[in-house]
Amino acid sequence: MKHQLNVIIGSTRPGRAGPVFAKWLESFAREHGKFEPVLTDIAAFNLPVLDEPHHPRLGKYENSHTKAWSKAIDAADAFVFVAPEYNYFAAPAIVNAVDYLLREWRYKPAAGVSGGLRAAQAVKPLLTAVGVMPIPEGVALPMYQKLLDETGAFLPSEQVLGGARTMLDELFRWSEALKPMRVG
Known part of the structure; x- marks a missing residue:
């Protein structure tokens, strides 16, 4: 059975570019063959600033x-965050979405596809705090606008394709290694 990979669109901002890259990664991961990718758009869950009366633990x-978000995250074996960089930091939607849960994140690896390397680095301590294993491999998309054609379609370079392949290979290795810890 393939591991489920949640490709998380980390922006909720109108006019966001993340869905273009997330859809590409979902297709690329499906072709890669080691995961069953699932697009997971934070915007679709309409998570207000953390509003649960009880601690996530x-x-x-x-x-x-929250129940729908919990179910979506709990089903995953690994994550890729498609993350923008806002003011040299991770998108507030990502921080809020991670803070909503605890148990559902534990013992799962995560990587990122990001237009901003500072945002990708900034989210790692947050993920570690909830028990996610952030791996070093990721895909950087600086100046992402230059990777889009006139219709807005993503045209990945060979460097991006190689980075995505390596990221998925490593995510799978970590997902396999952590699987015994997720059981039970």
Whole structure:
């Protein structure tokens, strides 16, 4: 059985570019063959700033948006965050979405596809705090606009393709290694 890879679109901003790259990565991961990729758009869950009355460690979720988010994250074996960089930091939607849960994140590896390397680095301590293993491999897309054609389609370079392949290979290795810790 293939591992589930949640490709998380980390921006909720109108006019965001993340869905273009997330859809490409979903297709690329499917062709790669080691994962069953699932597009997971934070915007679709309509998560307000953390509004659960109980600490996430208790898993006593009261809101339907939290229950749906919990189910989506719990089903995954690994994550790729398609993350923008806002003010040299991770998008607030990512920080908020991670903070909503605890148990669901544990013992799963994560990587990033990001237009900003500072954002990718900034989210790693947050992921570590909830039990995610952030791996060093990722795909940098600086000046991402230059990688889009006139219709807005993503045209990955050989460097991007090689980086994505390496990232997925390493995510799979980590997902396999952590699998015994996720069971039970």
